[in-house]
Every structure is written in structure tokens, then in C-alpha cells.
Amino acid sequence: MIKIAPSILSADFVNLERDIKKVSSADYLHVDVMDGCFVPNITIGVPVVKSIRKCTDMFLDVHLMIDKPLRYIEDFAKAGADLLSIHLEADHPTRIAEALKVMGECGVKKAVALRPITAAEAVLPYLELGVDLVLVMTVEPGFGGQAFMESQLDTIRQVRAIIEKYNPACELEVDGGIAPKTAPLVVEAGANVLVAGSAVYGKEDIPAAIAALRV
Ligand code: DX5
Ligand code: ZN
Numbered sequence: 001m002i003k004i005a006p007s008i009l010s011a012d013f014v015n016l017e018r019d020i021k022k023v024s025s026a027d028y029l030h031v032d033v034m035d036g037c038f039v040p041n042i043t044i045g046v047p048v049v050k051s052i053r054k055c056t057d058m059f060l061d062v063h064l065m066i067d068k069p070l071r072y073i074e075d076f077a078k079a080g081a082d083l084l085s086i087h088l089e090a091d092h093p094t095r096i097a098e099a100l101k102v103m104g105e106c107g108v109k110k111a112v113a114l115r116p117i118t119a120a121e122a123v124l125p126y127l128e129l130g131v132d133l134v135l136v137m138t139v140e141p142g143f144g145g146q147a148f149m150e151s152q153l154d155t156i157r158q159v160r161a162i163i164e165k166y167n168p169a170c171e172l173e174v175d176g177g178i179a180p181k182t183a184p185l186v187v188e189a190g191a192n193v194l195v196a197g198s199a200v201y202g203k204e205d206i207p208a209a210i211a212a213l214r215v
Contacts, residue, residue: 001192002187002192002193002194002213002214002215003026003027003028003171003192003193003194004026004027004028004193004194004196004200004210004213004214005026005027005028005029005030005061005173005193005194005195005196006023006026006029006030006195006196006197006200006201006210007030007031007032007144007175007195007196007197007200008020008029008030008031008032008052008197008201009030009032009043009144009197010144010145010197010198010200010201010202011201012201013044016051016052016055017055019201020052020055020056020058021055021056022206022207023058023200023206023210024056024058025207025210025211026058026200026210027059027193028058028059028060028061028083028193029052029056029058029059029060029061030061030063030175030195030197031044031049031052031060031061031062031063031081032044032063032065032144033045033049033062033063033064033065033066033076034065034066034141034142035065035066035067037066037067038065038066038067038087038089038090038141039065039141039142040142041142041143046072046075046076046079047079049062049076049079049080049081050079050080052080053079053080054080059082059083060080060081060082060083061082061083061085061173061193061195062076062081062082062083062084062085063085063113063135063175063195064076064084064085064086064087064090065087065090065113065141065142066090067090067091068090068091068095069084069086069087069090069091069096069099070091070095070096070098070099070102073086073099073102073103073106074102074106076108077102077103077106077107077108078106081108082108082109083108083109083110083111083132083133084103084108084109084110084111085111085112085113085133085135085173086099086100086111086112086113087112087113087114087115087141088112088113088114088118088122088123088126089114089115089117089118093125096112096126097125097126097129100112100126100129100131104130109132109133110129110130110131110132110133111131111132111133111134111135111173112126112131112134112135113134113135113136113137113141113175114134114135114136114137114155114159115137115140115141116137116138116139116140116149116151116152116155119155120155120158120159120162121158121162123159123162124162124166127162127163127166127167127170128166128167130167131167131170132169132170132171133170133171133172133173133193134159134163134170134171134172134173135173135174135175136152136155136156136159136172136173136174136175136191137152137174137175137176138152138156138174138175138176138177138178138182138186139175139176139177140176141175141176144197144198145197145198145202146176146177147177148176148177148178148179148182149176149177150185152174153185153186153189156172156174156186156189156190156191157189157190159172159190160172160189160190160191161190163190171192171193172190172191172192172193173191173192173193173194173195174186174191174193174194174195175195176195178194178195178196178199178213179196179198179199179213180199180212180213183213183215184215187215194213196209196213199212199213200213
């Protein structure tokens with residue numbers, strides 16, 4: 001089954017509770033945390049995740065675009081995240097593995113994310129550590145509303161093949177430029193969780209915009 005994960009990066013932060021309620025027909029709520037170092041943008045942090053947790057029962061898919069994420073795993077878990085994605089490029093592999101271990105101890109689902117530059121094979125050791133989800137970026141992380149990178153379709157296909165071989169229960173999420181035109185392409189390539197910010201919050205009829213992504 002295809003899951004849709006609206007990204008609140010494109011929501012109205014002054015009316016965040018209202019905008020979260022508008023996407024209740026979706027499957028996950030995607031929360032983009034950016035630190036101004038790993039990516040050239042700053043968004044939200046632990047206190048906001050804690051407040052979001054109080055206003056929704058949706059599955060909180062928290063995408064950490066931050067350097068050295070190990071420092072904050074416990075805090076985001078305590079704030080109420082259901083899943084944490086950390087970027088493979090954000091620290092030394094031993095500390096990425098340690099961060100995944102801490103996620104397990106905190107009872108949150110574990111995910112690794114790949115920038116477009118990172119090769120699919122980089123996920124292999126982490127699949128063997130039992131990650132629940134791999135996130136393949138289909139834009140350079142940092143901003144909503146960018147154009148989908150078609151060159152990432154190959155990476156999605158390769159990650160899907162690796163998942164099937166080593167950990168078939170693992171989900172494959174894509175993030176960036178997902179819209180009704182690109183959704184069928186990523187699903188055909190093997191993605192099963194689709195993040196969408198502008199294609200959801202940029203539309204008048206939000207439930208219809210979510211339905212339009214279910215291919
Ligand atoms: C970008 C974020 C995305 C962003 C996607 O770095 O990780 O989640 O909100 O926005 P759209 O769907 O507009 O490309
Ligand atoms: Zn994201």
C-alpha cells in the first residue's frame with residue numbers, strides 16, 4: 001500500500017494545528033528539522049515536535065537534516081516522534097550506527113536518509129542493522145517547492161533491490177518534488193511512502209490533493 005506523508009514545511013506555521021488537522025486523511029505526518037549547518041536553512045526543533053505531539057495522533061515521521069544527530073535522538077524520541085530519519089552524510093558511520101541503536105532503545109522507528117549525491121549501496125550496512133525505512137531524497141535537502149530530480153529514479157530502483165534482498169519489511173520513502181505527475185514514477189521505481197509539501201499544502205482542496213498522490 002502506498003502511504004502519503006504531507007510535509008508541514010509548506011504549512012502555515014501560525015496555524016499549524018489547523019493545518020495538521022487538514023491532512024488527517026494521510027498516513028504519516030512529515031516533520032522537517034533543519035539546523036542551518038547540514039542544510040542552508042533553519043526550521044523547527046524539539047519544542048515544536050513536542051507541541052505537535054499534543055495536537056495529533058498521526059504517525060510522526062521526523063526527518064532530521066542536522067549534523068551529528070546522535071546528540072538529539074533521545075530528545076526527539078521523548079518529544080513524541082514515532083520515526084526518526086538521520087542522514088548518512090551527517091556523521092561518521094560508527095556514530096550513525098550508534099544513533100540507530102539509541103532509537104531502538106527509545107522505542108522509535110529507525111530510518112536512514114540519503115542526499116542525491118549518496119550511492120544506493122551506502123544503505124547496505126544499515127539494512128543489516130534492521131532499519132525500518134530508507135529515505136531517498138529526490139531534491140537537495142533544505143527547501144520545499146524544488147523540482148523533482150529524475151536522476152534519482154535509478155537510486156530508488158537500486159535501493160528497492162537492496163531492500164528486497166536484505167530486509168523486505170523496510171519501507172522506502174521519497175522526499176522532494178512529489179506531485180501527481182512524479183508520484184507514479186517513484187512508485188514504479190519502488191517507493192511506498194511519498195512525502196509531499198507543496199503538492200498538498202499548495203492546493204485549495206487538501207484531501208483531494210492527498211488522494212491525487214495515491215497511485
Ligand atoms: C526538503 C524537505 C521536504 C520538503 C518537500 O528538504 O525534506 O520534506 O518539505 O517539499 P516539496 O514536496 O514541496 O518538494
Ligand atoms: Zn523531508
